Amino acid sequence: APRLHNNLDLSSELYKRHHKPRSLLIRAQTEPYLSTTITRPIHIIPSSKTMATLSPRDNLNARVKGSSHIDFKTATTGVAAKSMRNEISHLVSTCDEHAKKQAFDTEMQSFFYLFTRYLSERAKSVDLDWDRIKSPADDQIVAYDSLSQPHDHNNLNKLAVLKVNGGLGTSMGMTGAKSALEVKDDMTFLDLTVRQIEHLNTSNRVDVPLILMTSFNTHEDTLRIIKKYANQQLRITTFNQSRYPRIFKESLLPCPKRADDDKKHWYPPGHGDLYNALLYSGVLDQLLSEGKEYLFVSNSDNLGAVVDEKILQHMIDSQAEFLMEVTDKTKADIKGGTLIDYEGSIRLLEIAQVPSEHVEDFKSVRKFKIFNTNNLWINLKALKRIMETEGMELEIIINPKMNEDGQPVVQLETAAGAAIKHFKNGHGINVPRSRFLPVKSCSDLLLIKSDIYSLQHGQLVLNESRMFETTPVIKLGDHFKKIQQFQKRFKKIPKIIELDHLTVTGDVNFGRNVTLRGTVIIVANEGQRIDIPDGCILENRLLSGNLNMIV
Structure with missing residues (x-):
C-alpha cells in the first residue's frame, strides 16, 4: 500500500480503494428498494438487459473524477476519514445475510463519499462568498402568467409523477407515514394524490404513473397503504431512499454499532438523495424504457402540487432540463431556500448554508423575494446523462441533532433543488401561492x-x-x-x-x-x-x- 502523507488526498485514496460498487441488478433484486402495485399488466422490475445499459463502475468513477479536488490541510481530518472507513467496514461486517450485505456495502460507500466531502469542506472552510450572491436575473425566473397554454394532451404520456414520501410528521406527533394523515373529507394525502392522477389519466386518456420515494421509516407503512389502490386506474411504484448513520459531533464516528441497530441511530439523507436512489433502484432506467421523458417531483404533504400542463408545455418548448417552482416570499417563508445568481449561474441557497452574520440578510424579502416550493420538473434523459458522466455533487446541509442521551450528533443531508446547477437551461417558474399548500403543523x-x-x-x-x-x-x-x-x-x-x-x-x-x-x-x-x-x-x-x- 502506498505511504500516506498528511498532505495526500487521503479521502480520494480511501474512496478509490474501498468504493467497489455492487451490481445495480443485485441491489434492485435483494433489497426492498423497488416494489409495485400494478393495476394493469405492465412489467416494472428492470430486466438484466435494461440494467446492463449503465456501468455502475463507470458511473461512480465519473463521479469521483468530476468531484472537486480534496486536499486535507490537517492530519486530524485525515485520521477522521480513516477512522470512519474502519467503522463502516465493521458495520458492513455485522450484516449477516450475504445479499443484504452487498446492498448495505454500496450504501455505506455512498455515505463515506459524502462524509469525506464534508471533512474536506470543513477543513478548507468552504463557504459561499456572500458578496458574489445576487438576486436572480430576469431570464432566470419566468412568470407563470407568461406561459403558453398546452396544445397537446398527449405530452402527458411522457410524464411521471414522484412524491417524496419519507417523512413521519414527528413535529405533529405522528409515528407513521405522514402521507397517511387524514387531511380533508376523511381522505389522506395519498388518497388525494391518487385521486388527482387517476382523474388526469381517465379524463385525458393517458398513462401517468405515480412513484413514491419512501424512507426506512415509511416504507412498510406505505406498502400496506397502497394495497387499497389495487383497483384504481393508476400504476404505483415505490422505492426506498438511502439509510445513512448519524455521526457523533465530537468524535465524528457513526452512532450505530451494527447494521441492524435501532432506527434512532440512522436517518434518510434528505430529498437530494432522490437522484442516487432513482438510479440504484432501477426506476430511472425503467421510466426511460417506458418512453417517459419528464418527472414532476414534489413533497407528499404539499396539497397544491398538482400536475400543471402549462409548466410541462413550457419545459418542452424551452428545452429546459430542470425547472423549479418558486413563489413570492412572505414573513412565514423567511427560512425557505431561494434561487440566487452566483457568478452568473443559477443556484439554490438554503438557510443552513448562510454564514451566521448574513442570516438576517437571507430572511429579507427585499433581496430574496422568492423561495423554493420543492416542486421540481426534471428531464429524465438529462438526469441519466449527468449521473453517467459528472454525477451529482450537491451542497451538503449539516443538520445538528441531539440523541436520546443528550449527545450532539450530526446528519449530513442534501436538497433535491440544488441539482439545478447541473442541468442545461435550468430556471425558476414563479407560480401562484395556490401551488404551495404544505401541511407542516x-x-x-x-x-x-x-x-x-x-x-x-x-x-x-x-x-x-x-x-x-x-x-x-x-x-x-x-x-x-x-x-x-x-x-x-x-x-x-x-x-x-x-x-x-x-x-x-x-x-x-x-x-x-x-x-x-x-x-x-x-x-x-x-x-x-x-x-x-x-x-x-x-x-x-x-x-x-x-x-x-x-x-
Missing part, C-alpha cells in the same frame, strides 16, 4: 380542513364565497401542537370563510358549529381554561382569562 391542517377549501377530483379549490384570494393567518399554540391534541380540542372544525387572523394559546376547546370572523385572539393563561360553546359566533374578539362561555 396543526395550524396548516386547520386551514386545509376548513370551509376555505373544497375538493374537486382530489384537488383543493378556494371557496368562491371567500371575498379575498388570500387565506387567513392561523397561529395555534403548543396545546394544539400534536395531532391528538388538535383532534381533541376541536369537536368540529370552525367555519372560517370570513376569518382574517386567528391566534389561540393555552387550554382552549372549541365546540361544534363555531364561526370565526375578522380577527380573533383567544388567550388562556397558565392554569386557566376557555371553552367556546356550540354555535358560538366570534367576530373581531379578544378573549382571555378563565371562561366558560354561555351563548
